[in-house]
Structure formats: structure tokens, C-alpha cells
Amino acid sequence: MQPRRTASLNQLRTSFNNTALRSHPTPTFRSLFLTALSQKTAVITGGSRGIGLAIAQLFASQGARCTIVGRNQSHLDRALTLLAPLPLASIENSGSPSSTTIRKNHAKIDILVNSAGISGDGLLLRMPQELTNNIINTNLLGTISVTQHLLKPLLQGRQGCIINMSSIVGLEGNLGQSVYAASKAGVIGFTKALAKELGSRQVRVNCIAPGFVETDMTQDLLKRNRDLYKQRVALGRIGTVEDIAQTALYLATANYVTGQVLTVDGCTSL
């Protein structure tokens, strides 16, 4: 009996988010069906896998109309299968994070999450120039150019919200990650400056600095050294994509928080 009741509640929520039920005269009735991101539009780069996908799943479950952006069509297709049962999910393959196609498709965007990113470890002495360029181009310039391309639709609603993905490595540095650290420290500077620039337009800009999170990006390291990484975390476990998604939901709804870096690492020492 329980699953059937949940399904019908979800159906009602979906229609509530879309229809005149939102203006029902009884506040209790309204609050029963109102979800945190009802009628919000979210664009999530890197939404085909890992942290970005978890954010898309949580945002869509909270009523947001999500567009996810990635490079690899099969990853996007798999993400769509996961998102399809959730209300209002939509999918887009921009081919590149700086594509203007997203802007063409959206007159108004409420939330932009810049989660697309790559890692690439190595001592600076041996770091290939091409890898250095890829890391900076994807993590830092990608974040800046997607944001720049989508600023107009973000300014439309006068309550926009940008969430960038940095890393504790961008705050503390880490051996063998100088280029990655530089890209993530750059994201922090970008976040703080843009928060000041867009505050008067009521657009909030924050970033998350995750610690070690279990995704494709960290799979190899975890296979080799899971216990070592766990020992470094005060909470005694590796972070999950859901840990980061919950933080993104907080930032998406925290109306007086801007220009902040939220560390989500279970208290980790690198």
C-alpha cells in the first residue's frame, strides 16, 4: 500500500508545480505540495555523471526543470534514464560548456551549477602543456565562459543563483596537483568577485569546496588507497555525491548567502 500512496503524492506534486493548485486559498494545502525548487529552471554542467548528476537528481526531485550539459552522448543518455522518472527533467548535450545553445533555449535561468571539471595529477616539472591547458580551460575558463554566456537569462528573474564547484585542493593545495589547485583557487576568486558584481541585481554566487568524493574521478585512487583516504577524514568515511548535492540544494535556497566557499569534506587534512 505504501508505494502506491507515494506515487500518487508525486503525481499531485507534479501537477501542483505546474498548475493553479499553487494558488489554492488554504496555506496548509499549498505547503503540502510545494517543493523547494518548484518552478525553478536549473542548468547543470557536468550533469551527466558524478556530483553534477546527483545535483540534477535532487533538484529535479524538488521540482526544478533541469538541463544537464556534458560531452559524452552515452553518459548523457544514461543520465536521462535516471532522471526520466522525476518530474520536469529535460536534457541537453551542448557539446562544449561554453556553447550558446543553452542560452538560446532559455529565456530565464534561476540556478546555474558549474560542476563540469577534470583532474590531472603530476609534478609540475613533468606536467605536459596540453594537460595543463585542458585543466585550466575546463575547470576555470569553462566555468567563467558558461557563466558569462548565461548571465542575461540569470539576471532576468532578479533572483538568480550560481553555484561553482571548487575543491579543498583550491584552498589548501596538494602535492602533485598544482595545476588543478590553481584552477580551483581561480574558481574561488571568480565566485567572490562575481558575488560582489551581481549582488545589486539579486544574483547570488557561491561555491562548494568538496573533499574526497567517490565518483569516476576518484575511482582509481580509491581502488589503491581507500583506507588511507578514510583515515584522513574526521567523520571516518569518503564523501558521497549526495553529500555535495544536499549542500547545493542549501545554497540554491539560502536567500541571504552569497560570496561564500562552503567546504564539504567531513573535516579532512590533506
Ligand SMILES: NC(=O)c1ccc[n+]([C@@H]2O[C@H](COP(=O)([O-])OP(=O)(O)OC[C@H]3O[C@@H](n4cnc5c(N)ncnc54)[C@H](OP(=O)(O)O)[C@@H]3O)[C@@H](O)[C@H]2O)c1
Ligand atoms: N570527486 C571529487 O572528489 C571532487 C573533489 C573536489 C572537487 N570536485 C569537482 O567536482 C566537479 C565534479 O566532479 P566529479 O567527481 O563529479 O567528476 P566526474 O564524475 O568525472 O564527472 C565530471 C563531469 O564533468 C563533465 N565534463 C568534463 N569536462 C567537460 C567539458 N569539457 N564539457 C562538458 N562537460 C564536461 C563530464 O561530462 P562527460 O560525462 O561528458 O565526460 C562529467 O559530467 C569537478 O569540477 C571536480 O573538479 C570533485
